[in-house]
Amino acid sequence: MSTSFAPVTESLIRHRGVLGAMVVGLDDGLIVHSTLQIGVNGNAFAALTASLYRKARRSSNAAGFGASSFLELTAEQGRVCTAGGKELVLVVVCETRVNVGLLRVELLRAAEQLP
Amino acid sequence: MKLSVVAPWVESPLKQFVDDARVEIAVLMHPSGQVLGQYGFARSVDVMTACALASAIHASSSELGRQLEGQPFLALHYTGRERQIFLGGILAHGRTLVLLAVFDAESSLGLVQLFLEEFKARLSAAPPPPIAEQASALSENFERDLNRNLAQLFGRA
Numbered sequence: 163m164s165t166s167f168a169p170v171t172e173s174l175i176r177h178r179g180v181l182g183a184m185v186v187g188l189d190d191g192l193i194v195h196s197t198l199q200i201g202v203n204g205n206a207f208a209a210l211t212a213s214l215y216r217k218a219r220r221s222s223n224a225a226g227f228g229a230s231s232f233l234e235l236t237a238e239q240g241r242v243c244t245a246g247g248k249e250l251v252l253v254v255v256c257e258t259r260v261n262v263g264l265l266r267v268e269l270l271r272a273a274e275q276l277p
Numbered sequence: 278m279k280l281s282v283v284a285p286w287v288e289s290p291l292k293q294f295v296d297d298a299r300v301e302i303a304v305l306m307h308p309s310g311q312v313l314g315q316y317g318f319a320r321s322v323d324v325m326t327a328c329a330l331a332s333a334i335h336a337s338s339s340e341l342g343r344q345l346e347g348q349p350f351l352a353l354h355y356t357g358r359e360r361q362i363f364l365g366g367i368l369a370h371g372r373t374l375v376l377l378a379v380f381d382a383e384s385s386l387g388l389v390q391l392f393l394e395e396f397k398a399r400l401s402a403a404p405p406p407p408i409a410e411q412a413s414a415l416s417e418n419f420e421r422d423l424n425r426n427l428a429q430l431f432g433r434a
Contacts, residue, residue: 191387
């Protein structure tokens with residue numbers, strides 16, 4: 163099903179090394195819209211990353227740094243990048259070879275459109 | 278808060294679910310309302326009330342599903358001001374059980390649903406319950422069994 167978020171996720175998944183892009187509810191961790199390659203467990207990424215982002219935001223606020231804008235998790239075989247609004251977050255799952263700088267710019271730009 | 282179980286085969290899966298999903302309360306029960314294990318309640322009367330209400334809600338929503346779609350609804354989620362409840366049926370060892378989970382902003386519906394799938398898999402992989410435990414919970418001994426289960430949970434057996 164196509165939603166108004168389809169252009170956002172479809173633009174993100176065109177980057178080399180991106181395996182999936184999702185718009186996720188920040189409070190419930192459920193997928194609002196996703197464009198995923200076969201084999202990516204979107205529901206698990208969505209729920210866990212939204213939880214991580216909520217906690218990162220609380221940590222940032224507690225430290226007096228203000229709202230967090232971008233979260234990147236780097237693992238041995240991949241990365242998860244997240245940027246968000248107050249209600250929705252963009253979650254991008256990618257391989258390590260992805261151009262993080264470019265992805266970050268596009269992710270932050272796309273996140274500005276989120277409620 | 279202590280996890281307590283009547284049926285030992287549900288202990289490990291229930292503990293893992295509580296730890297992973299970060300829920301405040303979790304109660305696993307038969308659809309009749311007989312408790313198998315619980316985490317989060319300190320008084321037996323609270324467990325009894327929660328089980329009775331959850332059982333009634335599950336029965337009502339299952340019947341609504343049957344009326345509307347020809348099969349019972351799988352789960353129910355309700356959002357309160359600070360807390361949320363999730364009530365879902367679980368098929369394990371050929372019978373349906375009901376899980377009631379209460380959670381706050383530390384968790385989310387997505388996390389509960391995610392770890393519910395793992396909980397189902399762990400329950401199915403656990404050794405099957407003894408034959409006596411598989412007997413219908415709706416019998417003339419219901420009240421006696423209910424009281425015995427609650428006494429076991431709260432160390433009065």
